[in-house]
Amino acid sequence: MNHFSAEYAALCDAQDELTLFRNEFLFPELDGREAIYFCGNSLGLQPRNTRSYIQQELDDWHKYAVEGHIEARLPWVSYHEQFAPLLAPLVGAKPLEVVAMNALTVNLHLLMVSFYKPTKERFRIICEKKAFPSDQYALESQVKLHGLDPAETIREIEPRNGSAEILHEDILAAIAEEGSRLALVMIGGVNYYSGQVFDMASITRAAHEVGAIAGFDLAHAIGNIEMKLHDWNVDFAAWCSYKYLNSGPGSVAGAFVHEKHCTNPETFRLTGWWGHNKERRFLMEPEFSPILTAEGWQMSNAPVLSMAAHRAALELYAKAGMPSLRKKSAKLTGYADALLRELLEKPSHKYLFSIITPQNRGCQLSLLFHREGRAVFDYLLQNGIIGDWREPNVIRIAPVPLYNSFTDVYKLAFALSEFPA
Numbered sequence: 104m105n106h107f108s109a110e111y112a113a114l115c116d117a118q119d120e121l122t123l124f125r126n127e128f129l130f131p132e133l134d135g136r137e138a139i140y141f142c143g144n145s146l147g148l149q150p151r152n153t154r155s156y157i158q159q160e161l162d163d164w165h166k167y168a169v170e171g172h173i174e175a176r177l178p179w180v181s182y183h184e185q186f187a188p189l190l191a192p193l194v195g196a197k198p199l200e201v202v203a204m205n206a207l208t209v210n211l212h213l214l215m216v217s218f219y220k221p222t223k224e225r226f227r228i229i230c231e232k233k234a235f236p237s238d239q240y241a242l243e244s245q246v247k248l249h250g251l252d253p254a255e256t257i258r259e260i261e262p263r264n265g266s267a268e269i270l271h272e273d274i275l276a277a278i279a280e281e282g283s284r285l286a287l288v289m290i291g292g293v294n295y296y297s298g299q300v301f302d303m304a305s306i307t308r309a310a311h312e313v314g315a316i317a318g319f320d321l322a323h324a325i326g327n328i329e330m331k332l333h334d335w336n337v338d339f340a341a342w343c344s345y346k347y348l349n350s351g352p353g354s355v356a357g358a359f360v361h362e363k364h365c366t367n368p369e370t371f372r373l374t375g376w377w378g379h380n381k382e383r384r385f386l387m388e389p390e391f392s393p394i395l396t397a398e399g400w401q402m403s404n405a406p407v408l409s410m411a412a413h414r415a416a417l418e419l420y421a422k423a424g425m426p427s428l429r430k431k432s433a434k435l436t437g438y439a440d441a442l443l444r445e446l447l448e449k450p451s452h453k454y455l456f457s458i459i460t461p462q463n464r465g466c467q468l469s470l471l472f473h474r475e476g477r478a479v480f481d482y483l484l485q486n487g488i489i490g491d492w493r494e495p496n497v498i499r500i501a502p503v504p505l506y507n508s509f510t511d512v513y514k515l516a517f518a519l520s521e522f523p524a
């Protein structure tokens with residue numbers, strides 16, 4: 104059967120064990136019709152259960168007011184604790200190494216306060232070129248906080264010769280070259296622009312070999328690719344929950360601190376009462392005594408309403424399981440890749456765009472348009488397809504295994520094939 108056909112896509116959907124998860128989500132509409140949504144790498148869709156999970160907390164707030172901290176069906180004082188066992192398998196951590204808290208950039212700052220401790224000899228930072236701007240701003244301000252000059256401190260690893268891919272060997276070579284001057288490697292696990300997956304295990308190993316710390320921004324990695332942060336010996340990581348984790352706009356983020364650091368009372372952390380020994384928290388004693396897990400990085404009590412949305416979303420991940428999601432994702436994005444490459448062989452489409460995402464990828468494909476990028480984006484929208492526009496000329500497409508189908512991918516490729524080239 105020709106794989107560039109609605110029949111072939113329907114057959115793949117019929118064989119897809121995760122197909123029913125699509126019904127667990129609410130899709131936006133365009134012109135009164137359910138949209139085809141490829142923007143889960145920016146903002147994931149709302150799970151059907153989110154509303155009732157938030158409603159439960161609103162009801163308990165109404166019923167119990169302050170007593171809800173203890174009396175709510177899921178008591179708020181310990182509400183955040185339910186997330187460690189749900190998040191740990193998503194990043195390959197021990198539950199004690201993960202915590203749901205704050206927002207992503209905030210967590211990166213808190214972790215850099217603990218793990219970027221420059222000295223006169225060891226102060227350099229390696230990051231990727233075209234890191235997400237918030238990471239660049241955060242790195243620069245951390246450097247300035249220590250009275251250093253960002254230009255002399257931060258080394259960005261660039262792709263070669265106009266490609267979007269940063270070569271792994273270039274990262275390793277830079278780490279070796281910096282050697283004893285290197286304090287920190289901080290890279291996105293998956294680059295937001297190109298969709299490239301970095302080899303976090305060997306980057307961490309290389310950083311440790313020269314005595315540096317390795318930390319990762321997992322905004323585009325969590326819920327997308329499988330990770331083993333504990334086994335890889337990663338020092339710290341942080342992520343947001345509104346992309347692949349479908350927990351709602353600006354919802355609560357998360358952090359990983361390796362066991363070797365979080366169980367060490369000497370690891371410096373900025374402190375607040377929610378990181379204090381739980382048994383003694385309400386004794387209101389003056390002296391801080393950290394919880395010796397990632398929870399020790401918490402400062403404030405938990406934002407229960409956004410965490411209720413997080414709960415609804417993470418339960419779906421627990422049901423589906425990362426290995427099955429990853430398996431489907433490879434097939435689904437592979438299908439998108441194959442259809443788009445077939446299109447690029449047509450004379451009408453040959454010079455329209457190129458796929459800049461390398462083969463080491465998760466579910467995102469980034470299409471670099473050589474002309475008419477914005478017109479294509481608008482055309483897709485008119486045809487009920489929501490992608491993600493990045494200035495000046497990239498459309499990012501993320502076929503998300505939890506709720507996208509092979510038919511969605513086929514419809515995208517078909518619409519593109521009809522684009523008046």
Ligand SMILES: Cc1ncc(COP(=O)(O)O)c(C=O)c1O
Binds near residue numbers: 206207208323343
């Ligand atoms: C890779 C990456 N880092 C950082 C951020 C900033 O996240 P936040 O606004 O949650 O701090 C984003 C947001 O999309 C991102 O994609």
